[in-house]
Amino acid sequence: MTLHRISDWDDAYTNSAYIPGGEGYPDKWQSLAAGFRDEMGRTGRLQADISYGARQRNRFDLFLPIDTPKGLVVFVHGGYWTKFDKSCWSHLARGPLDHGYAVALPSYVLCPEARISEIVRQVADAVTAAAGEVPGPIHLTGHSAGGHLVSRMICTTTPLSGDVVSRIVKTVSISGLHDLRPLMNTEMNNTLRLDIAEARAESPALLEPIGGIDLTCWVGSAERPEFLRQNGLLENLWSSFDVRLSSIEEPGRHHFDVIEGLADANHPLVRTLLAV
Template sequence: MTGKSRPDLEAGYNNRAACPDHPAVMARWKAEAQAARAAHPPTVLRYGPGPRETIDLFEAGPGTPIVAFIHGGYWQALDPSWFSWIAPPLLAHGISVAIPGYDLCPEVSLATIVDQMRTATALLTERAGGPPVLVGHSAGGHLAACLLSEGRAERAVSISGVFDLRPLVHTSINTALRLDPPEVARLSPLGWTVPEGAVLDCIVGGGETSEFLRQSRTMAEVWGAGGAQTRFEALGTLDHFTVLGPLADPDSTLVARIADLALSA
């Protein structure tokens, strides 16, 4: 924990309040996702019986590596259809893209969501003959780190992830999450087993709150000291929403890094 007051923690984790332009950014996500789905209709895979237990799979071709993008929304908002636009730049590199859905809090617990991502990742691993490279944003960055810790993937890029859940207990975000101290300890990958030799990039927008910068920097330091291959990078003045912008450009450094992780696996 940081010793910050409840108001400071609320400001540090309320990304929509911190980013007044987020409605325009999210509207662009939705429009670009619809265009991407029209140009590259995904195959829908089912990994469980629930309506949200599906994976949108954009295939680059037989035998191509898979990048799995796990969306954010504080485990309580959004779905894969918002993020289809992430697929075309990676398809251009010969990489298939999977975007799994999951149930949302408060209808289910965060522990249930972690279990769902375990099942979805197992399905993708079986389909590809090896684990996918994981890319997660915000809550998805947390989920990617959980899966990496358990050896369900070997390489991951966490963008604006939350790895220590303790501060969230003292914010309005916990109204839907309903986390208590024991569950926080169980579900914070900062304290999980460090996967020695696994690769974790902790990327964050340089214009994000001090709490999100701290989360990514600390995760890279702790896991790096434990034997994982970690890298911390703050991207310019990008905020919690615009930090995903480089994923739309097939020639961006971030897309090139993800492609390299997938193609060299």
Template sequence: MTAGTELDLETEYNNRARVPEHPAILEAWRRDAAAYRTARAPLARLGLAYGPHPRQRIDLFPAEAEETARPVLLFVHGGYWQAFDGSSSSHLAAGANARGLAVAVMSYRLCPEVRLAEIVDDVRQAGLFLFRTTHRPLVVFGHSAGGHLTAMALATDWKALAPGVPRDLVRGGLAISGLFDLEPLVETSINGALGLDREMARRLSPLHRDPGRGARLEAWVGGEESGEYHRQSRAIVEKWRALGASTRFETVPGANHFTAVAPLADPASPMTEALVALAGR
């Protein structure tokens, strides 16, 4: 790889540099998430432990008029597997909650304290915890690194992972600004905390996994995001469709990497409609 290509990849994946106003957006996330937790306090079940680590926690937001025969939605936050937790994303449950769907917002351990494979395991353990707690299947959705973890959850053989769990525990996934091919990150500064080599990056890339026939994946990306983010989402949609999955690529017009998730808070947005469709009737 040439120095020029390395510089291009650094630019393509450095979302904070691409969006200079990101501090104000992130502060709005924190403010809106805290307000939503307060508003939902009578119903919400906060800080549910799915493991012993302080970050292995789930905030569960039931809907007021919940359709309990439908899946629970599990949201997985972003941050390049090395930043944030679920507390900055609580408000993103608003759209689905208003449509009668329960939403769980999870946190997970971060790199470099743990390796990326252990974060994938955190999502699986959170999924098993929710199934054992609610006795309902899941739809997983996530942003950025959470989009990667969404696809990894969808490609998991849940029945092989734990006895008594249905193979199709995850009924569908919606990945927003996701990362599905990790090999380009190996030569960027992002990998300083991740510690990936090329073999490990390929093994942990959902692009190179078979989700099984009938899997359902929506890949959304902000219209103003870098070409690499568009390539990543298009690539998994095309690859998984060829393997027999039902896939769709969509853009959020005018959105950057940080504003692409905003439609989740709107019960009438096309993105929320996609979640409702994944949850079925």
């Protein structure tokens, strides 16, 4: 196997420039999410801006199915820990909702106001608060930086309590970043402020998984090579532990459209997340 040495780490983690029409996706997400929130609000199935902490962005939206929830799905958004909030992704709740699950979408304080280690704790607080609203099994999923954050929840150094961890039955990291050290070589680290100690402490690939967890790492086959590499890390590095692991490359999908499967109840991404 020929190994390619990366010399331009900023380019390795650039997505929009390599996706046709990439610059238009944020507006598309906002429009779809706003329409979905309006629909859910009219039917009384949206509980908006539930607080899980003291700061302004410590809020989550909770979408409820028609009947008593079968359990809880938590979706954690991406944006390199520096962009977006819960309002961009509401429409991705549709797939799990159609299967009868409640779906929580949290915002969190972004870098540089917060460090990544602080964001990890915020996400744990959001999961805990959402778990207090909805009983039953918990399914975690997140995209890109959100994939990192949900994977971090199932490491032995998780900030989650044992009671919450015991309810997590499935985690799906979508295009997740599981080793943070390469990001120290990018210009975005001026915002992230990662040092080697924090990168090591918060990289799932450098930590041990909680025994018995069930994790799928999901990526689009048309994503950048560095995201394909990051996707395969946990299946490789955690394979000796008592865990269930799989990695999937969805044909033809890129970094911006790989999440669209969450909006479709019959899509394999939703079925994998819910084990249906």
